[in-house]
Amino acid sequence: MGIQRICILGGGTAGWMTAAGLSNKFNSLGIDITLIESDAIGTVGVGEATLPHIRMFNQALGIDEAEFMRATRATFKLGIEFCDWGRLGDRYIHPFGDYGAPVDGIEFHHFWLRLLQNGHSAALDDFSYPVLAAEAGKFRMPGPDISRIGSNFGYAYQFDSGRYAKYLRGYSEARGVTRMEGRVVEAAREKKSGDIASVTLDDGRSVTADLFIDCSGFRGVLIEQELQTGYEDWSRWLPCDRAQAVPCEARGPSLPYTRATAREAGWQWRIPLQHRTGNGYVYWSEYISDEQATEQLMSTLEGPATADPKQLYFKTGKRKQLWNRNVVAIGLSGGFLEPLESTSIYLIQEGITALIELFPTSLDMERDASEYNRRMDLGFDRVRDFLLLHYVATQREDSPMWRYFRNMELPDSLSEKMEAWRSRGYVQRYEHGVFLPPSWIAVMAGQNLIPQGRDRRVDARPMADVIAMTDSIAKQSHAAVASTPNHGDFLKRYGAIDPSIMDAAE
Amino acid sequence: MVPAPLTSIAILGGGLAGAFAAARLARSLPDDMTLTLVDVPGAEAKDLFFGTVTTPAAYNVMLALGLGEPEVLPQTDTTFSLGTQYSWAGREWVQAFHQPLPVMAGVQFHQYAARARQDYADFVMSVAAARRGAFAHPPEGQKTPLAELEYGYHFLPAQWAKLLHDALPARVERVAGEVASVDTEGETLRSVKLEDGRTIEADLFIDAAGVWSAPGSGWTGGSMIYAEESLTPAQGPVGVVRTLQQLDYGWSATTPLRTGTHTLTASKSGEGLKLGRSDRAWIGNVLSFGLLATGADPLTTAPMTLLMRNVESLAELIPFTTDMRVEAREYNRRHRDDFDHAHLFERAFGTEGYPDRLAHKIEQFESRGALVQYDLEPFEAQDWLLLHLGMGRIPKARDVLADRVPDAQLHSQLATMRRAVETVAAKLPPAKVYHDGLLRYLGKRNA
Numbered sequence: 001m002g003i004q005r006i007c008i009l010g011g012g013t014a015g016w017m018t019a020a021g022l023s024n025k026f027n028s029l030g031i032d033i034t035l036i037e038s039d040a041i042g043t044v045g046v047g048e049a050t051l052p053h054i055r056m057f058n059q060a061l062g063i064d065e066a067e068f069m070r071a072t073r074a075t076f077k078l079g080i081e082f083c084d085w086g087r088l089g090d091r092y093i094h095p096f097g098d099y100g101a102p103v104d105g106i107e108f109h110h111f112w113l114r115l116l117q118n119g120h121s122a123a124l125d126d127f128s129y130p131v132l133a134a135e136a137g138k139f140r141m142p143g144p145d146i147s148r149i150g151s152n153f154g155y156a157y158q159f160d161s162g163r164y165a166k167y168l169r170g171y172s173e174a175r176g177v178t179r180m181e182g183r184v185v186e187a188a189r190e191k192k193s194g195d196i197a198s199v200t201l202d203d204g205r206s207v208t209a210d211l212f213i214d215c216s217g218f219r220g221v222l223i224e225q226e227l228q229t230g231y232e233d234w235s236r237w238l239p240c241d242r243a244q245a246v247p248c249e250a251r252g253p254s255l256p257y258t259r260a261t262a263r264e265a266g267w268q269w270r271i272p273l274q275h276r277t278g279n280g281y282v283y284w285s286e287y288i289s290d291e292q293a294t295e296q297l298m299s300t301l302e303g304p305a306t307a308d309p310k311q312l313y314f315k316t317g318k319r320k321q322l323w324n325r326n327v328v329a330i331g332l333s334g335g336f337l338e339p340l341e342s343t344s345i346y347l348i349q350e351g352i353t354a355l356i357e358l359f360p361t362s363l364d365m366e367r368d369a370s371e372y373n374r375r376m377d378l379g380f381d382r383v384r385d386f387l388l389l390h391y392v393a394t395q396r397e398d399s400p401m402w403r404y405f406r407n408m409e410l411p412d413s414l415s416e417k418m419e420a421w422r423s424r425g426y427v428q429r430y431e432h433g434v435f436l437p438p439s440w441i442a443v444m445a446g447q448n449l450i451p452q453g454r455d456r457r458v459d460a461r462p463m464a465d466v467i468a469m470t471d472s473i474a475k476q477s478h479a480a481v482a483s484t485p486n487h488g489d490f491l492k493r494y495g496a497i498d499p500s501i502m503d504a505a506e
Numbered sequence: 507m508v509p510a511p512l513t514s515i516a517i518l519g520g521g522l523a524g525a526f527a528a529a530r531l532a533r534s535l536p537d538d539m540t541l542t543l544v545d546v547p548g549a550e551a552k553d554l555f556f557g558t559v560t561t562p563a564a565y566n567v568m569l570a571l572g573l574g575e576p577e578v579l580p581q582t583d584t585t586f587s588l589g590t591q592y593s594w595a596g597r598e599w600v601q602a603f604h605q606p607l608p609v610m611a612g613v614q615f616h617q618y619a620a621r622a623r624q625d626y627a628d629f630v631m632s633v634a635a636a637r638r639g640a641f642a643h644p645p646e647g648q649k650t651p652l653a654e655l656e657y658g659y660h661f662l663p664a665q666w667a668k669l670l671h672d673a674l675p676a677r678v679e680r681v682a683g684e685v686a687s688v689d690t691e692g693e694t695l696r697s698v699k700l701e702d703g704r705t706i707e708a709d710l711f712i713d714a715a716g717v718w719s720a721p722g723s724g725w726t727g728g729s730m731i732y733a734e735e736s737l738t739p740a741q742g743p744v745g746v747v748r749t750l751q752q753l754d755y756g757w758s759a760t761t762p763l764r765t766g767t768h769t770l771t772a773s774k775s776g777e778g779l780k781l782g783r784s785d786r787a788w789i790g791n792v793l794s795f796g797l798l799a800t801g802a803d804p805l806t807t808a809p810m811t812l813l814m815r816n817v818e819s820l821a822e823l824i825p826f827t828t829d830m831r832v833e834a835r836e837y838n839r840r841h842r843d844d845f846d847h848a849h850l851f852e853r854a855f856g857t858e859g860y861p862d863r864l865a866h867k868i869e870q871f872e873s874r875g876a877l878v879q880y881d882l883e884p885f886e887a888q889d890w891l892l893l894h895l896g897m898g899r900i901p902k903a904r905d906v907l908a909d910r911v912p913d914a915q916l917h918s919q920l921a922t923m924r925r926a927v928e929t930v931a932a933k934l935p936p937a938k939v940y941h942d943g944l945l946r947y948l949g950k951r952n953a
């Protein structure tokens with residue numbers, strides 16, 4: 001007999017995304033899904049910037065894009081702007097898209113390096129449509145022909161995560177998911193196997209299931225409090241351990257990108273939505289007090305705060321096993337990596353996708369768990385290295401935190417990657433993992449790691465050809481941006497604006 | 507001290523590996539770099555271990571070297587290959603090249619075939635064509651099952667080496683001669699002296715002849731393989747797959763070529779090769795290249811696939827200066843990964859004693875038909891699928907989601923797909939007819 005009943009514990013972004021993903025796939029198979037959430041406990045209520053992969057998730061659910069954007073008051077996102085990371089005063093955009101396009105199998109950036117290393121002035125950004133469009137506050141959809149400049153990019157959203165959860169709740173309930181309100185106070189185990197048999201709520205009701213998805217947030221009610229799975233602590237590499245989040249009134253036109261500004265003891269985010277701007281300060285408590293953090297955060301808001309700052313505590317790392325016995329931890333219960341590259345919702349999505357692909361065919365799910373854990377561990381590891389890159393590819397030394405990173409011993413996987421880049425602009429590739437070479441290039445080049453060498457094959461071409469080819473790509477990119485509408489206009493035309501905001505504005 | 511720029515490369519060994527490296531580098535190096543190819547006699551003696559089958563990747567690799575089918579086919583005995591027909595471990599199957607079949611409603615195709623108790627291979631265009639000994643080029647951009655046909659080549663390493671040699675651009679300086687001595691210092695090979703007294707100097711040596719390697723390269727593997735080959739004239743090609751049969755000790759393969767049938771027998775006698783791989787193929791300024799650094803069993807297409815991968819790694823990592831530690835480390839990492847992944851595939855022809863990473867793959871397949879892939883494996887998921895099925899590995903359970911499609915709908919859909927493949931296969935010309943016609947056409951065109 002296979003899985004008959006699933007219990008999802010938690011109704012935050014992770015819980016409702018899981019409920020939507022699973023009900024979409026398993027509803028017609030008669031598998032019963034119950035989600036338990038507690039109004040008293042609430043959700044973390046942050047997490048508003050996403051990666052392009054979320055579009056695939058929504059598409060698989062059959063969600064209409066404009067409707068979803070209205071419901072979540074979403075804006076488009078072409079990338080992340082990083083300020084003050086390489087040096088104070090620096091800025092660059094990490095776009096969702098390639099720089100130029102490979103020529104005869106040679107990655108484009110090597111042609112750029114040849115220009116640079118021969119004394120030509122050339123900005124890498126000139127070869128990226130999404131960077132130029134973001135800078136100009138513009139947006140349109142990528143065209144179908146991805147070989148064209150101005151079409152080979154991806155985009156994501158910045159949205160109100162509370163509204164996204166609510167939206168997916170409606171979706172899930174329409175597909176048979178039962179929602180229960182209440183606090184889980186106890187779990188009962190199967191005598192023989194030690195698996196979790198049921199959970200009991202504070203009002204005495206209990207839910208029996210074959211498979212439990214723990215989406216209970218940082219607590220990890222089942223995966224940790226009950227199963228004591230253990231946590232792999234990565235704070236040695238990513239030591240920031242607190243955050244404060246506060247929304248404020250938006251000022252100026254809505255921008256199609258997120259901003260992450262480095263500070264002396266952490267970094268600050270700015271996420272523009274339709275109706276407000278989300279802000280937050282992620283910091284290392286060793287080097288700044290909560291009060292100072294509040295002060296810094298509040299003094300840098302672009303408009304009046306619309307709520308009190310919310311204090312959050314965390315430890316970077318991940319659960320030793322994300323799937324242990326009959327419990328799968330998805331979301332913050334599984335691990336936390338700071339939101340510098342908007343990876344948490346992506347990792348939730350990966351967890352759901354892998355769970356669907358490896359959905360247990362029987363109650364004996366040890367093998368499914370072993371493959372699930374292998375895949376997800378790799379995903380987490382690779383995100384960790386990429387996040388760490390931002391802190392160590394820097395020339396900053398102006399505070400104890402930055403000096404800490406300067407003296408850090410890096411994981412081999414990362415130091416080899418950086419050295420290969422520095423020496424010859426070479427980017428190690430992998431197949432499984434979210435950040436492809438262009439992302440690594442964006443961050444390393446954006447933070448002033450400029451290679452000494454390049455791929456020698458570019459030198460087999462006449463310099464004049466290289467100049468003509470790169471010029472033409474830069475011209476095409478700029479021309480494509482010139483004909484792109486403003487982000488705000490596009491949102492309106494697309495029917496993506498929540499009507500209640502339109503009314504309020506008029 | 508700033509290291510000196512790298513200005514010269516010498517390739518030692520004119521066998522297939524040396525020829526491939528020379529052809530690729532000749533097209534990749536800037537004009538002011540020199541490239542020398544030293545034809546060391548006897549370096550090609552072991553080239554039979556490259557086997558006689560390439561994967562579809564060879565098409566693009568050769569094309570990039572200026573050797574498209576209009577050059578390769580008339581000048582050699584090369585024929586089209588849809589894969590290998592194995593008689594192995596008491597089983598029979600066609601290990602065909604193919605694109606993965608469509609994912610339907612988020613579920614991989616083989617899960618549906620399993621649910622309907624049908625043979626996955628029956629839906630693979632290349633298998634259907636192989637069973638009939640038929641072939642035609644897949645049309646581009648058309649929606650017919652024939653577009654799913656994937657093919658590689660049957661070839662003779664010596665002929666391809668010659669083809670590559672003959673096509674080398676004039677910039678390659680070519681020298682022939684026995685190596686008399688080497689001048690080394692630490693991990694650096696300064697020069698190679700030939701018997702006629704000439705001295706070859708270079709900043710980087712690509713050693714495909716086993717001339718010299720710095721101590722401490724290390725080796726993983728160790729057993730020997732022995733093989734003999736022969737060629738019987740025939741009015742071929744008489745088929746469109748290599749056929750390979752397991753023997754009491756080793757195996758024997760016959761390959762249909764244009765003017766003959768080639769037999770390669772890997773058993774207890776003949777030329778020998780150490781199987782396994784060098785742990786650090788590139789040390790100092792010497793890159794140990796080809797079969798002496800990468801000893802894969804030609805039971806599968808691994809030897810040629812690895813050669814093509816290594817050539818690609820080299821081209822991408824041509825050093826900038828004489829300090830090439832970064833290049834060496836990265837090349838070695840790729841070389842190890844590629845070999846080790848290919849080796850898993852070879853070990854999967856066994857029935858026990860699997861290394862951990864292979865055991866995991868097999869366990870996942872047998873438990874639920876899941877195809878686990880590691881990073882950038884030379885053999886793709888669809889290759890693994892045919893191998894598992896060929897070896898008789900049957901998943902105990904299937905993807906739950908495959909049950910969402912109603913029975914009747916599934917059966918009619920599968921029947922339609924199967925019929926489409928069969929209909930196309932039935933219309934294909936025999937491989938020999940197609941091949942002869944193509945050559946006649948090319949002959950006329952070239953005339």
Ligand SMILES: Cc1cc2nc3c(=O)[nH]c(=O)nc-3n(C[C@H](O)[C@H](O)[C@H](O)COP(=O)(O)OP(=O)(O)OC[C@H]3O[C@@H](n4cnc5c(N)ncnc54)[C@H](O)[C@@H]3O)c2cc1C
Nearest residue numbers: 010011012013014038043044047184217331332339344345
């Ligand atoms: C500072 C910060 C910034 C972030 N920024 C981003 C970002 O920009 N992009 C991004 O992708 N991600 C971001 N994240 C991560 C993102 O917020 C989370 O991944 C996401 O919100 C998912 O949270 P969750 O659903 O796992 O947990 P929560 O939101 O905490 O939900 C937990 C749920 O479990 C329920 N629950 C808990 N215990 C019990 C119990 N005993 N009984 C019943 N119910 C219970 C709660 O009521 C709640 O419904 C950020 C996170 C932080 C901390």
